[in-house]
Amino acid sequence: MNFKKAFVIYKKEMLELFRDKRTLFTTIILPVILYPLLFAGFGAIMTRQADVLEKRGATVAFQDSLTFRTPETLAIRDSIYEDLTKIEHFQIIPAPPTLNLLYQEGDIDAIVTIKDSLNVNQEPVFLVTIRYDGSGEKGLMVYHKLESSLLNTSQKISAQRLQALDIDQQIIKPMEIMPLDTSTTEKKMGNILGTILPYLMILLLITGASVVAADLVAGEKERQTLETLLVSSVSRSEIVLGKYLTIVTMAMVNVIINLVSISFSIQYLLSQSGLDMQGIQMPINSFLILLLAMIPLATLFAAILLSISTFSRNMKEARTYEQPIIIIAMLMGMISFLPTVEMNNVLALVPVINVALLFKVVLIGNYQLSHLLLTIGSTLVLDVIAIWITVKLFNTESVLFRTQEEGGKIKIKNKRTFFSPFYGIVYFCLALAALYYLGGKWQAANLVNGLIQSELIIILFPVLILLRLGKYKPAEILRLKKPKAKELAIIPFMAISASMIVSIIAQVINHFFPFPQEYIEAMSRIFTQDISFWEMFIVIALLPGICEEILFRGFLMRFFEQKNFWYPIFVTAILFALFHLDPFRFLPVLLLGILLGYITRRTGSIVNSMFFHIINNTLALVITTFSEQNWMRVFIQDGENLKYWLTIPAILIFILSLTIFNKITILEEV
Amino acid sequence: MIKVQSLVKEFIQKDGTSFRAVDEVTFDASHNEIVCLLGVNGAGKTTTMRVLSTIFEPNSGKAEVEGYDVVAEADKVRENVGFLSGDTGLYQRLTPREFMTYFGRLYAVPEGMIERRIREMSEILDMDEFLDKKIEFLSSGMKQKVSIARSIIHNPPVMIFDEPTIGLDILTARNIVSFIRECRNQGKCVLFSTHIMREAERLADRIVMIHRGKVLKQGTLEAMREETKLQDLDDIFIYYINQANGELKVVANEF
Numbered sequence: 001m002n003f004k005k006a007f008v009i010y011k012k013e014m015l016e017l018f019r020d021k022r023t024l025f026t027t028i029i030l031p032v033i034l035y036p037l038l039f040a041g042f043g044a045i046m047t048r049q050a051d052v053l054e055k056r057g058a059t060v061a062f063q064d065s066l067t068f069r070t071p072e073t074l075a076i077r078d079s080i081y082e083d084l085t086k087i088e089h090f091q092i093i094p095a096p097p098t099l100n101l102l103y104q105e106g107d108i109d110a111i112v113t114i115k116d117s118l119n120v121n122q123e124p125v126f127l128v129t130i131r132y133d134g135s136g137e138k139g140l141m142v143y144h145k146l147e148s149s150l151l152n153t154s155q156k157i158s159a160q161r162l163q164a165l166d167i168d169q170q171i172i173k174p175m176e177i178m179p180l181d182t183s184t185t186e187k188k189m190g191n192i193l194g195t196i197l198p199y200l201m202i203l204l205l206i207t208g209a210s211v212v213a214a215d216l217v218a219g220e221k222e223r224q225t226l227e228t229l230l231v232s233s234v235s236r237s238e239i240v241l242g243k244y245l246t247i248v249t250m251a252m253v254n255v256i257i258n259l260v261s262i263s264f265s266i267q268y269l270l271s272q273s274g275l276d277m278q279g280i281q282m283p284i285n286s287f288l289i290l291l292l293a294m295i296p297l298a299t300l301f302a303a304i305l306l307s308i309s310t311f312s313r314n315m316k317e318a319r320t321y322e323q324p325i326i327i328i329a330m331l332m333g334m335i336s337f338l339p340t341v342e343m344n345n346v347l348a349l350v351p352v353i354n355v356a357l358l359f360k361v362v363l364i365g366n367y368q369l370s371h372l373l374l375t376i377g378s379t380l381v382l383d384v385i386a387i388w389i390t391v392k393l394f395n396t397e398s399v400l401f402r403t404q405e406e407g408g409k410i411k412i413k414n415k416r417t418f419f420s421p422f423y424g425i426v427y428f429c430l431a432l433a434a435l436y437y438l439g440g441k442w443q444a445a446n447l448v449n450g451l452i453q454s455e456l457i458i459i460l461f462p463v464l465i466l467l468r469l470g471k472y473k474p475a476e477i478l479r480l481k482k483p484k485a486k487e488l489a490i491i492p493f494m495a496i497s498a499s500m501i502v503s504i505i506a507q508v509i510n511h512f513f514p515f516p517q518e519y520i521e522a523m524s525r526i527f528t529q530d531i532s533f534w535e536m537f538i539v540i541a542l543l544p545g546i547c548e549e550i551l552f553r554g555f556l557m558r559f560f561e562q563k564n565f566w567y568p569i570f571v572t573a574i575l576f577a578l579f580h581l582d583p584f585r586f587l588p589v590l591l592l593g594i595l596l597g598y599i600t601r602r603t604g605s606i607v608n609s610m611f612f613h614i615i616n617n618t619l620a621l622v623i624t625t626f627s628e629q630n631w632m633r634v635f636i637q638d639g640e641n642l643k644y645w646l647t648i649p650a651i652l653i654f655i656l657s658l659t660i661f662n663k664i665t666i667l668e669e670v
Numbered sequence: 671m672i673k674v675q676s677l678v679k680e681f682i683q684k685d686g687t688s689f690r691a692v693d694e695v696t697f698d699a700s701h702n703e704i705v706c707l708l709g710v711n712g713a714g715k716t717t718t719m720r721v722l723s724t725i726f727e728p729n730s731g732k733a734e735v736e737g738y739d740v741v742a743e744a745d746k747v748r749e750n751v752g753f754l755s756g757d758t759g760l761y762q763r764l765t766p767r768e769f770m771t772y773f774g775r776l777y778a779v780p781e782g783m784i785e786r787r788i789r790e791m792s793e794i795l796d797m798d799e800f801l802d803k804k805i806e807f808l809s810s811g812m813k814q815k816v817s818i819a820r821s822i823i824h825n826p827p828v829m830i831f832d833e834p835t836i837g838l839d840i841l842t843a844r845n846i847v848s849f850i851r852e853c854r855n856q857g858k859c860v861l862f863s864t865h866i867m868r869e870a871e872r873l874a875d876r877i878v879m880i881h882r883g884k885v886l887k888q889g890t891l892e893a894m895r896e897e898t899k900l901q902d903l904d905d906i907f908i909y910y911i912n913q914a915n916g917e918l919k920v921v922a923n924e925f
């Protein structure tokens with residue numbers, strides 16, 4: 001490794017990038033002008049809006065529904081009316097006969113109605129109602145003005161009454177409430193910025209990096225300059241290092257410029273709105289720490305995006321592959337919007353999320369060194385892995401020269417069979433839509449029947465009908481093959497141990513993202529139904545086990561089997577996890593899906609994966625049904641959670657049974 | 671010098687089958703010599719040259735450059751070879767001078783030396799007037815000159831040019847051809863490829879005919895003329911193809 005050569009590459013890439021007008025514009029000029037314009041413009045519009053609303057005023061109808069028309073009540077009515085007319089820009093009119101119509105048409109903004117009755121002391125008391133439309137800014141503004149005017153009148157009247165009784169007014173004011181906010185402006189600012197900035201910064205970082213990354217390798221492939229670089233006397237790791245540093249630099253430059261521009265704009269906005277600049281210092285120190293914390297993230301994005309760029313044939317392909325990464329990073333960055341999620345040692349290990357949370361605590365001003373170190377450490381580990389992959393890709397000629405594949409020879413396009421990935425995805429989307437709309441409706445009407453209907457009508461029957469229509473042999477396509485006895489013997493061990501591991505993973509996820517109350521209620525609804533264990537077994541374990549396996553491992557997996565052994569397994573598992581429509585269960589279901597796919601392809605029989613699936617679901621059923629029983633206490637804590645120590649025997653049993661499984665099965669011929 | 675022995679390069683195609691682009695190719699080239707790889711499009715010329723310049727690893731056989739093995743001593747080979755690939759792109763936003771300097775530095779050529787090489791080559795290749803213009807504004811002939819100069823900025827003993835005159839006007843092509851001769855006269859070992867018979871005729875000391883990945887025939891033009899009793903290289907080429915196909919029909923004067 002010659003760092004000098006890596007640096008030569010770095011310098012040249014930077015020179016080229018800064019000669020590119022587009023890059024220059026998006027990374028430097030745009031942020032410099034964007035935020036001032038955005039902030040100033042937005043501020044101006046907001047104040048103007050408020051102003052317009054103020055001046056526009058409102059028309060308010062005054063309705064007199066008094067029953068006792070004594071001089072006294074009339075006097076009070078008049079003083080209310082008088083005070084109302086004093087509201088600036090308000091027009092108070094006596095209620096016309098077409099009052100309701102006018103109100104509905106919006107010609108009248110509010111109606112103040114005054115009613116009366118006598119209290120025990122035979123004194124008149126009034127009930128004043130304000131009818132208004134609370135859905136808009138205007139309605140609220142009108143309401144607040146009317147309310148404060150009425151309160152004012154009410155106070156005047158009570159003062160008069162007290163005076164008449166010769167009582168000191170102070171007597172009805174036993175206390176006064178006075179808010180004293182002790183948070184510093186810095187902290188307040190930190191809190192506001194802490195929610196928006198991490199998200200914004202992560203977004204800027206990854207978009208900045210992605211533009212450059214796509215250009216640096218995929219772009220070189222597209223422009224056919226990569227070959228010249230590869231034949232020159234520079235090693236692959238030097239090339240990767242040079243380009244990697246370029247991406248990190250550009251991403252950081254992008255973030256820094258944006259950050260500076262944002263902070264200047266905020267200061268400007270604050271000074272404009274006449275706020276006291278004394279207390280409102282931008283938290284500069286925090287910003288510096290944040291920038292430091294951004295560096296590991298920049299390196300991580302750079303490394304991942306660089307490997308994508310290296311893998312892609314051209315820039316367009318690189319951009320396509322970058323999309324999901326950007327979306328995932330954005331979603332993870334959104335964690336800072338959630339008020340309840342706080343930094344801890346486990347989350348400090350999760351990439352992107354750790355930086356988002358770190359941001360928050362740093363801006364508020366209390367962070368722990370351990371979190372900082374864990375964040376940097378875990379990110380660096382991922383960095384090294386991603387860079388290592390990139391260097392590996394750079395040493396793989398089939399990846400570097402994938403562009404040539406298309407050229408030269410005439411390609412005989414394969415006849416598109418039904419079992420192609422495209423149709424697989426289409427079928428999956430249709431099934432998902434059907435489940436979401438139809439299944440949801442059925443289950444809302446009657447949960448148990450709905451579940452049975454969904455499994456049979458949406459999941460199972462269409463597959464069988466399609467296979468019949470296409471004149472396929474269902475048993476062959478779906479791998480409905482008799483399993484071997486030894487396979488069936490080892491599956492329960494795998495199923496039970498794997499289910500426990502996956503449940504514990506799910507528990508950990510639930511620990512960080514507790515279920516919303518409605519969800520728990522909905523779930524308990526199904527278990528409190530007045531049905532026997534065996535009926536439950538059919539609905540929860542048997543039917544899903546059979547029908548879902550036929551759809552996923554039997555049918556859908558066939559659409560993706562053009563490539564290697566693992567590809568269809570992973571794709572099917574992802575679809576399987578998506579099918580459950582629950583982001584928090586995605587990972588557990590994905591893991592199960594991978595295992596189910598593996599079992600199917602390894603044994604060539606779907607009956608095995610059905611068996612596995614049924615055992616898995618039964619286990620969940622048993623745990624919830626018998627969680628109250630004493631003998632279950634050994635395994636279960638707080639309600640229905642497995643005890644964590646079970647992980648260790650579960651992993652041991654799983655590894656052992658998987659090893660045996662691998663021994664007794666041979667790879668299915670594909 | 672270059673030594674290629676029973677070289678095989680296969681590509682895995684989309685459908686999983688493998689395809690032999692270079693099939694048991696054997697030839698050599700020494701200093702003070704211009705050897706031409708002659709063959710139609712898709713014959714396997716580029717692939718052979720890419721193996722020689724360490725871009726591709728051969729599946730079997732041996733290839734050496736200046737005595738260094740292309741697989742085991744790839745670093746050494748890269749230092750000793752200047753490779754101009756067929757459809758090279760250039761960095762559009764650099765000037766030719768920056769472009770050549772960049773590669774000079776990657777080859778660890780001392781700065782003063784880089785400047786001297788640029789001066790020398792721009793004189794022979796007539797590049798003075800556009801040396802400091804952005805490459806994106808250059809014509810294809812100018813770009814090709816820049817590419818050639820770049821590929822041998824480190825003054826390597828072995829030079830490999832893949833279709834160096836493809837798509838160029840006659841003046842530029844002549845300029846490049848005479849430059850290649852000049853290199854040979856300086857004692858370099860030059861391997862170039864073309865599918866244009868005239869160019870092979872004019873420039874090559876020896877010709878290696880390649881067809882469908884195999885060496886069809888190799889030797890000097892005179893020897894080939896002697897053997898086939900044909901004058902035109904076009905005819906000679908067809909003659910050998912037909913011979914390889916087992917049909918000894920000579921199709922003359924058809925082109």
Ligand SMILES: Nc1ncnc2c1ncn2[C@@H]1O[C@H](COP(=O)(O)OP(=O)(O)O)[C@@H](O)[C@H]1O
Nearest residue numbers: 401404408409681691711712713714715716717
């Ligand atoms: N990277 C590659 N992947 C797959 N096939 C390739 C690749 N490069 C070249 N080929 C194929 O190898 C054959 C020889 O190509 P090439 O060496 O470029 O021919 P030539 O340079 O003589 O025109 C062609 O059929 C071409 O399609």
Ligand SMILES: [Mg+2]
Nearest residue numbers: 712715716756
């Ligand atoms: Mg070629």
